[in-house]
Amino acid sequence: MHDIHERLRSAGASTVCAVLDMLGVAGTITGLPAIRPGASFAGPAFTVQASTGPLGTYDPGDFDIARYADHAGAGQVIAIDAGGARVSVAGGIAALASARRGVAAWVVDGGMRDVDELGEAGIPIHVRHGVAVTGRTRVRIERVNGPIVIDGVAVEPKDVLVGDASGIACVPAQRLDRVAAMAGWVAGRDRIAGRLVREGLSFSRAFKEATAEYAALHGPLEN
Amino acid sequence: MHDIHERLRSAGASTVCAVLDMLGVAGTITGLPAIRPGASFAGPAFTVQASTGPLGTYDPGDFDIARYADHAGAGQVIAIDAGGARVSVAGGIAALASARRGVAAWVVDGGMRDVDELGEAGIPIHVRHGVAVTGRTRVRIERVNGPIVIDGVAVEPKDVLVGDASGIACVPAQRLDRVAAMAGWVAGRDRIAGRLVREGLSFSRAFKEATAEYAALHGPLEN
Amino acid sequence: MHDIHERLRSAGASTVCAVLDMLGVAGTITGLPAIRPGASFAGPAFTVQASTGPLGTYDPGDFDIARYADHAGAGQVIAIDAGGARVSVAGGIAALASARRGVAAWVVDGGMRDVDELGEAGIPIHVRHGVAVTGRTRVRIERVNGPIVIDGVAVEPKDVLVGDASGIACVPAQRLDRVAAMAGWVAGRDRIAGRLVREGLSFSRAFKEATAEYAALHGPLEN
Numbered sequence: 001m002h003d004i005h006e007r008l009r010s011a012g013a014s015t016v017c018a019v020l021d022m023l024g025v026a027g028t029i030t031g032l033p034a035i036r037p038g039a040s041f042a043g044p045a046f047t048v049q050a051s052t053g054p055l056g057t058y059d060p061g062d063f064d065i066a067r068y069a070d071h072a073g074a075g076q077v078i079a080i081d082a083g084g085a086r087v088s089v090a091g092g093i094a095a096l097a098s099a100r101r102g103v104a105a106w107v108v109d110g111g112m113r114d115v116d117e118l119g120e121a122g123i124p125i126h127v128r129h130g131v132a133v134t135g136r137t138r139v140r141i142e143r144v145n146g147p148i149v150i151d152g153v154a155v156e157p158k159d160v161l162v163g164d165a166s167g168i169a170c171v172p173a174q175r176l177d178r179v180a181a182m183a184g185w186v187a188g189r190d191r192i193a194g195r196l197v198r199e200g201l202s203f204s205r206a207f208k209e210a211t212a213e214y215a216a217l218h219g220p221l222e223n
Numbered sequence: 224m225h226d227i228h229e230r231l232r233s234a235g236a237s238t239v240c241a242v243l244d245m246l247g248v249a250g251t252i253t254g255l256p257a258i259r260p261g262a263s264f265a266g267p268a269f270t271v272q273a274s275t276g277p278l279g280t281y282d283p284g285d286f287d288i289a290r291y292a293d294h295a296g297a298g299q300v301i302a303i304d305a306g307g308a309r310v311s312v313a314g315g316i317a318a319l320a321s322a323r324r325g326v327a328a329w330v331v332d333g334g335m336r337d338v339d340e341l342g343e344a345g346i347p348i349h350v351r352h353g354v355a356v357t358g359r360t361r362v363r364i365e366r367v368n369g370p371i372v373i374d375g376v377a378v379e380p381k382d383v384l385v386g387d388a389s390g391i392a393c394v395p396a397q398r399l400d401r402v403a404a405m406a407g408w409v410a411g412r413d414r415i416a417g418r419l420v421r422e423g424l425s426f427s428r429a430f431k432e433a434t435a436e437y438a439a440l441h442g443p444l445e446n
Numbered sequence: 447m448h449d450i451h452e453r454l455r456s457a458g459a460s461t462v463c464a465v466l467d468m469l470g471v472a473g474t475i476t477g478l479p480a481i482r483p484g485a486s487f488a489g490p491a492f493t494v495q496a497s498t499g500p501l502g503t504y505d506p507g508d509f510d511i512a513r514y515a516d517h518a519g520a521g522q523v524i525a526i527d528a529g530g531a532r533v534s535v536a537g538g539i540a541a542l543a544s545a546r547r548g549v550a551a552w553v554v555d556g557g558m559r560d561v562d563e564l565g566e567a568g569i570p571i572h573v574r575h576g577v578a579v580t581g582r583t584r585v586r587i588e589r590v591n592g593p594i595v596i597d598g599v600a601v602e603p604k605d606v607l608v609g610d611a612s613g614i615a616c617v618p619a620q621r622l623d624r625v626a627a628m629a630g631w632v633a634g635r636d637r638i639a640g641r642l643v644r645e646g647l648s649f650s651r652a653f654k655e656a657t658a659e660y661a662a663l664h665g666p667l668e669n
Contacts, residue, residue: 293649
C-alpha cells in the first residue's frame with residue numbers, strides 16, 4: 001500500500017473526518033455499514049455512476065458489472081453511486097473477481113446481493129443495503145471514472161476514500177498530503193492520550209498532557 | 224427437509240429473487256434482518272395477521288401467542304404481518320417452543336423481544352425490530368393461515384419462504400416446481416462461475432464460460 | 447453492583463418494560479443498538495443534555511466531553527440526549543476514561559465515533575449512530591444531571607437504566623423497589639416456563655403451569 005494511504009488508514013476515518021472539518025472540506029460519508037465489521041482501508045476511488053428503476057426499466061445489457069469488477073485495479077476502492085436505491089449493483093462473484101485484481105474495498109450507496117458470500121472476497125465492503133433485489137433491468141451503469149455523489153458527498157476519481165467501522169472519509173486528491181500530515185499528527189497525539197488514560201489519568205488531563213508531549217516532539221498541529 | 228425446499232434454500236434468496244424477476248412475480252422481501260446472521264431456510268408459510276396499537280388498545284387475551292407458537296408445525300415458517308410496528312409479537316420462550324415443534328424459521332414484519340435469548344431456539348429469526356416493547360394489550364392476533372402482506376409482498380399460506388442474509392423470497396405455491404428448477408440452474412451455473420473466478424478468470428469471462436459449460440450439460444435456462 | 451440493580455439487570459430489559467407497562471409508566475427506549483452485542487447493564491443515570499448543529503455552530507470549548515467522561519462515577523450510566531443527531535458526542539478515549547471510573551454503560555441518543563475502539567472500554571455502549579462526524583463546533587454540552595429525553599422517554603438523574611440487546615428500560619427512581627420486585631417475579635416465572643418448554647410442554651401449557659408453580663411458592667404477582 002502507498003505510504004500516504006497507509007497513514008490515512010492507520011489514522012482512521014474519525015480522525016480523517018476531524019481533519020477535513022478543520023480544513024472546511026465536506027467529506028464525511030455515513031450510513032454505509034460494513035457487511036463484516038472489523039476491517040479498514042484507504043485507496044483512490046474508481047467511481048461508478050448507476051441509474052436505477054423498477055424491474056424492466058433498462059435492458060439487461062445496461063447492467064454491465066464487468067465495467068467495474070474487471071477494470072478497477074490494485075489498491076483502488078470501487079465507489080458506486082446508485083442514489084441510495086435498495087437494489088443490488090453486484091454480488092459475491094463480482095466482489096471475488098475484484099478482490100483478485102487487488103481492489104482494496106467497495107463503497108456502495110445502494111445495495112449488494114449474496115451477502116453471505118461477500119465476506120469470502122476478503123476485502124472491506126460498505127453498502128447501504130444488503131439486499132436480494134437483483135439489478136438486472138433495474139440498474140444501468142451510466143459512467144465510470146466521472147464525478148459522483150455518495151451520501152451527499154462529492155467524490156472524484158482518485159480522491160482517496162478512508163473507511164472503518166465509524167464510516168468513510170473522502171479526501172480530495174489535491175489535499176492528500178496536507179490531510180495525511182494533519183491526520184498523522186492527531187492520531188499520534190491520540191495514541192499518547194490513550195496510553196495516559198490507561199495509566200490512570202482523566203480524559204481532560206490526558207489530552208492536555210498528550211498535546212504538550214506530542215507538540216514538543218513534532219511541533220504544533222498546523223492547518 | 225422436502226427436496227424442493229432444500230434446492231431453494233441451497234440456491235439462496237438472491238438467486239430465487241432473480242428467478243421470480245424472470246417470471247414477473249413480485250416476491251422479494253427486504254428490511255427484515257436475521258437476529259443472528261449466518262443461517263438460511265426454506266419452508267411453507269404459516270401466516271399470522273396481527274393488529275397493533277398503543278398500550279391498552281386490546282384485551283390481554285387478544286394477544287394469543289399460542290396460536291402460532293403451538294400450532295405451526297415441522298418445516299413451516301411462521302410469517303407474521305404486524306404492519307411493521309415496533310412492538311413484540313413473541314419472545315424467547317415462544318421461539319423455543321416453536322423450534323421444538325420443528326418450525327423452520329420466523330419472518331416477522333414487526334418486532335420480537337428477548338433478543339439475547341432468541342438465538343437459543345437455534346432457528347433463523349428474521350425481524351424488522353428487535354425490541355423490548357411487549358405486545359400485551361398492544362397486539363391482537365386477528366387470523367392465522369389467511370393471506371397476509373410482508374414488506375409489501377403478498378404471502379399466502381403454503382407459499383414457500385426462502386431466506387438468508389440477503390433477504391427473503393416468497394415463492395407462490397403454484398410456481399414452486401418451476402422456480403426451483405430455474406433456481407437450481409442459475410445456482411449451478413454460478414457455482415461454476417465462482418470456481419472460474421477463483422482460478423483467475425475475469426468476471427465477464429467466467430460468466431460466459433460458465434453459462435456455456437452448464438448449458439452444454441443441462442440444456443439452456445428455460446422460463 | 448447494588449443488589450436491586452443486579453435484580454433488574456438479570457430480569458432483562460424486556461421484562462422490566464413489561465412491568466413498567468403494568469404500572470402505566472412510559473419507560474421503553476428503542477432504536478439505540480449496542481455497539482457490541484451480548485452485554486447487559488443496570489445503573490442510575492448520569493444525564494447529559496447536548497445541543498447540536500452544523501459544523502461551526504458552537505465554540506470548540508462548548509464541546510466539553512470531560513464533564514461526563516471525567517465526572518460520571520462508579521455504577522452510573524452516562525445518558526446523553528443529543529436529540530438523535532448524527533454527530534459524535536464522544537469517542538474511544540472518553541469511553542475508556544469513563545470505564546476506568548467504573549461507569550456501567552453509555553446510552554446515547556446521538557452518535558459516537560471511533561467505533562472500532564469503543565469495545566476496548568469493556569462496557570456496554572448503546573448508540574443511535576456509530577459515526578465519524580466529530581462533535582467539535584457541532585455539539586454544545588448544555589447541562590449535566592438535569593432532566594433529559596431519550597428516544598421520547600423522560601429520564602431524570604438517578605432513574606435506573608436497564609439495557610440489553612432488546613433495548614433499554616428507564617425505571618423512575620421512586621418506583622425502583624416496586625419495579626424490581628415485580629420484575630423478579632416475572633423473570634422467576636419465565637425461567638420455570640422456559641424449563642418446561644425445554645422439557646417438551648407447549649408454550650401455553652408451560653406458562654399456565656409455571657404461573658401456578660411460581661405463585662404457590664412466592665404468592666401472586668401484585669401490582
